[in-house]
Amino acid sequence: MxxxxxxxxxxxxxxxxxxxxxxxxxxxxxxxxxxxxxxxxxxxxxxxxxxxxxxxxxxxxxxxxxxxxxxxxxxxxxxxxxxxxxxxxxxxxxxxxxxxxxxxxxxxxxxxxxxxxxxxxxxxxxxxxxxxxxxxxxxxxxxxxxxxxxxxxxxxKGRFEGTVSLSGVAAHAAEPQSGVNAVDALAPVLDALRSFDDDREAHPDLGPATLTPTMVDGGANSNQVPADCRLVVDRRSVPPETAEGFREELESTLRAAVPDDVGVDFALTERPTPFLExxxxxxxxxxxxxxxxxxxxxxxxxxxxxxxxxxxxxxxxxxxxxxxxxxxxxxxxxxxxxxxxxxxxxxxxxxxxxxxxxxxxxxxx
CATH class of the missing domain: 3.40.630.10 (Zn peptidases)
Incomplete structure (x- = not known):
């Protein structure tokens, strides 16, 4: 039929x-x-x-x-x-x-x-x-x-996206110690991203969550200590993690990882509807x-x-x-x-x- x-x-x-x-x-x-x-x-x-x-x-x-x-x-x-x-x-x-x-x-x-x-x-x-x-x-x-x-x-798995924003102090590249290099602060940030899920158990059906850096942007001039750097990350979540819970935990983790003189912010990408959790x-x-x-x-x-x-x-x-x-x-x-x-x-x-x-x-x- x-x-x-x-x-x-x-x-x-x-x-x-x-x-x-x-x-x-x-x-x-x-x-x-x-x-x-x-x-x-x-x-x-x-x-x-x-x-x-x-x-x-x-x-x-x-x-x-x-x-x-x-x-x-x-x-x-x-x-x-x-x-x-x-x-x-x-x-x-x-x-x-x-x-x-x-x-x-x-x-x-x-x-x-x-x-x-x-x-x-x-x-x-x-x-x-x-x-x-x-x-x-x-x-x-x-x-x-x-x-x-x-x-x-x-x-x-769910999918969240957000941007890590690092802020330092611009200076002449000839005197790098006189500024605070936001791009250099990416090193501890990337280390923190790699280890973010180390102590987390994999979901029995979905396996482990993933956290992947996908885009980076920073600096204004090639002879200047960069005052700003932005890193976009992709999160594939597993239950029971929520978008807001992930945001709070990642921001706290990054704050502890970078030097005290570097400003850190993590914001989820703005969208008019909830993320797919x-x-x-x-x-x-x-x-x-x-x-x-x-x-x-x-x-x-x-x-x-x-x-x-x-x-x-x-x-x-x-x-x-x-x-x-x-x-x-x-x-x-x-x-x-x-x-x-x-x-x-x-x-x-x-x-x-x-x-x-x-x-x-x-x-x-």
Whole structure:
């Protein structure tokens, strides 16, 4: 059968969705999504943040399952193409393929008297998550569509970014002792970054957190002791670390590491939405076991593992969250998602749709 039990064909939807460029503006893609929902008898809402939301089931449910993914894609747009069994183009796996599978599950859903299913599709996952930051769904379990190779992903590292600012005193380079060299103070800063996690235990699923210096800038003239230096760092966090907790601890660590005559400040990069923090769901939770069993029964690989990229799933934690979908972030040849060769196999889209239909039915009976 090409579609689900109600006639919706996820691959046919994907063939319409991938040609629609949604890297700079999601308006046309959102119109297609709304049109698709309405054609299936669903009346969605689009909120002020651009989220497309639709629900089925009890108004005050004992169980509320939320199906989430995003319609925006990274630049540049890659045109649609199709080989036998493979759809190519931007968004084919990240995340219009997962969206097609989630739509199949939502249309087929028939929640029990105490259950509710909500479809919540966000417009800005690849940049600032302005849509997800405004969602207030009160779900008690979430499935987030991303390319996982049909595995069930229960955890992901967070990503924080910030700038270390060092301040000294400018002086002539011929008399370096008359100033305070901010660039020279990078040496103890880099040592402190390397040892920052030495006494911290690795997360059982995600492994160790990482802290990486990524960009540096300092000095004004080649014959002058530099008064200022800035170092950008990338943090990949593990639970239970929060962005603010990381900021406070790193600033305190650096203050203790550099000479007293050097000023030290560490500030997280300003953004209008919260950073994507780490999350972890118990692998034995019913959400995970039901989805893994459904994927396995449908022919998926169904390993339970962490996801290797940051996702909006972090906004839904600490409620149980599982990340799942067709396609892969990378394969044996290299990058797939965000790459010019982005693709998804149509068989995997159908398998994901079948798995999600079964999992949603089990979780909302």
């Amino acid at each position: 090409s579609g689900d039990a109600d006639g919706f064909d996820p691959v046919a939807f994907l063939e319409r969705a991938v040609p629609v460029a949604s890297n700079d503006d999601v308006g046309e893609m959102r119109d297609l999504l709304v049109e698709t929902l309405e054609a299936e008898g669903v009346d969605p809402t689009v909120d002020d943040a651009g989220n497309t939301v639709a629900s089925k089931g009890a108004a005050e449910p004992a169980t509320h399952l939320v199906l989430n993914t995003h319609i925006d894609t990274v630049s540049p747009h890659v045109p649609y193409d199709r080989d036998e069994g493979v759809i190519h183009g931007r968004g084919s796996c990240d995340a219009k393929g997962p969206l097609a599978a989630l739509l199949s599950a939502f249309f087929a859903a028939d929640p029990g008297p105490d259950a509710r299913v909500t479809l919540a599709i966000t417009p800005d996952e690849e940049l600032l998550s302005t849509g997800a930051a405004q969602l207030d769904l009160d779900g008690d379990r979430y499935i987030v569509g991303e390319p996982t190779g049909l595995d069930v992903c229960t955890a992901a 780490a999350f972890a769901t118990d692998p034995d939770h019913e959400l995970v076991t039901s989805l893994a069993a459904a994927s396995r029964d449908a022919g998926g690989r169904a390993d339970v593992r962490p996801f290797t990229a940051a996702t909006e799933a972090s906004y839904f934690s600490p409620a149980p969250v599982a990340v799942f979908g067709p396609g892969d972030l990378a394969d044996d040849e290299g990058a797939v998602a965000h790459a010019d060769r982005e693709y998804v196999r149509t068989d995997d889209v159908r398998t994901a749709a079948a798995a999600l239909r079964a999992a949603v039915a089990a979780l909302t009976a």
